[in-house]
Amino acid sequence: MVLSLDAIDNFSTLVNEHQVFVLTCHTNADGDALGSTLALRKALVNMGKKATVVTPDLPPTYFSWMPGFKTIRTYEKETELCNSIVDEAEVIVVLDYSDIRRVKTLGDKLASVTGKKSIMIDHHLDPIFKADVSFSFPEACATCDLLFTILRKSSLAPFVDVDVATCIYTGILTDTGGLSYNSSDPEIYLTVAELLRMGIDKPTIHDNVFNNKTVRRLKLLGYTLNRKLHRIEKYPLSIMTLDAKELEQYGYHTGDTEGFVNYPLQVKDIIATAFIMERPDGVKISLRSKGNFPVNEFAARYYSGGGHLNAAGGNFSGTFEEAVNTYNDNIVEFYAKWLKQQSK
Ligand code: 5GP
Ligand code: MN
Numbered sequence: 001m002v003l004s005l006d007a008i009d010n011f012s013t014l015v016n017e018h019q020v021f022v023l024t025c026h027t028n029a030d031g032d033a034l035g036s037t038l039a040l041r042k043a044l045v046n047m048g049k050k051a052t053v054v055t056p057d058l059p060p061t062y063f064s065w066m067p068g069f070k071t072i073r074t075y076e077k078e079t080e081l082c083n084s085i086v087d088e089a090e091v092i093v094v095l096d097y098s099d100i101r102r103v104k105t106l107g108d109k110l111a112s113v114t115g116k117k118s119i120m121i122d123h124h125l126d127p128i129f130k131a132d133v134s135f136s137f138p139e140a141c142a143t144c145d146l147l148f149t150i151l152r153k154s155s156l157a158p159f160v161d162v163d164v165a166t167c168i169y170t171g172i173l174t175d176t177g178g179l180s181y182n183s184s185d186p187e188i189y190l191t192v193a194e195l196l197r198m199g200i201d202k203p204t205i206h207d208n209v210f211n212n213k214t215v216r217r218l219k220l221l222g223y224t225l226n227r228k229l230h231r232i233e234k235y236p237l238s239i240m241t242l243d244a245k246e247l248e249q250y251g252y253h254t255g256d257t258e259g260f261v262n263y264p265l266q267v268k269d270i271i272a273t274a275f276i277m278e279r280p281d282g283v284k285i286s287l288r289s290k291g292n293f294p295v296n297e298f299a300a301r302y303y304s305g306g307g308h309l310n311a312a313g314g315n316f317s318g319t320f321e322e323a324v325n326t327y328n329d330n331i332v333e334f335y336a337k338w339l340k341q342q343s344k
Helices: 005-017 031-046 079-088 100-112 143-153 162-175 186-197 202-210 215-227 244-249 260-266 295-303 320-342
Strands: 020-024 050-055 091-095 117-122 133-136 229-232 237-242 272-279 282-289 311-316
Touching (some): 005 143, 020 031, 031 091, 050 079, 079 100, 091 100, 143 162, 162 202, 215 229, 215 260, 244 272, 260 272, 282 320, 311 320
Parallel strands (some): 020 050, 020 091, 091 117, 117 133
Antiparallel strands (some): 272 282, 282 311
């Protein structure tokens, strides 16, 4: 990751010359979204700035151990308060996303305010948000990895403490499945070495990130794998689904199904899999793949979504049943085209 010195200088100047910051991330915040916003918050606060994290919807409580989690304000739940935080801010920071249409009503608010400076730090493809200072690095394994590189080179460097490092490590871990995928760049391990030198408690972070499930969640996983995983006959493809009734039966809480989508890839010859879930705000599709099967292109083409080569998602505008019934045809069609291209 080679960052332009000009961009780092502009970042430092923006930070030095302003006092009040609002830090935002995408809906269904994951470890990288929370890690990057909370890390930057702590560094700014250490420097004497006012910085508040505003998430579009409630962050999953299994991240409540993260330093600063209690300071997070949620747009959906505390709209008035969040509106005044955004109004008061001199600088809007967009972390781990680059399209404000992905942050629901918070996005409408961000689009409506004028006269503010903005910073974007992200690793998603095809950034849409236009910021005064922008770091867009799809090759970064996590926004947290990118943010750490920026922090170390900027005027915030002296304010990076072990809390910041803990948040950064969490984002790197969660976006790479515990450093298993998308993490072959040796530079990542230099970052990890640095974080360890700064005193992060690695075993505790791993424990917090991976051993945080409830019995209810394990039972829902058991049910989903046992009853709802289907291989698409004759293809290296699979699908899992959960409807609203099933979720209710297992007392679903936000984040309970996090990571479910990955399991079918443990089957030796499955190269792409989908998890379709019925949510109150619509039908959500999560996609994962192995090798060079581009689920981000599939998500963009059929589900107005996007993401990374091997991890993407989108939404379906019809009913849950329609989403499930049309999925197989869509993926088989896309797979056949992809296969043809591969043999060229
Ligand atoms: P997940 O399946 O974990 O919800 O999402 C995996 C990845 O897909 C995310 O990191 C994000 O990059 C992308 N993604 C998920 N949902 C959407 C969506 O609705 N639109 C876009 N553009 N990307 C998405
Ligand atoms: Mn990320």
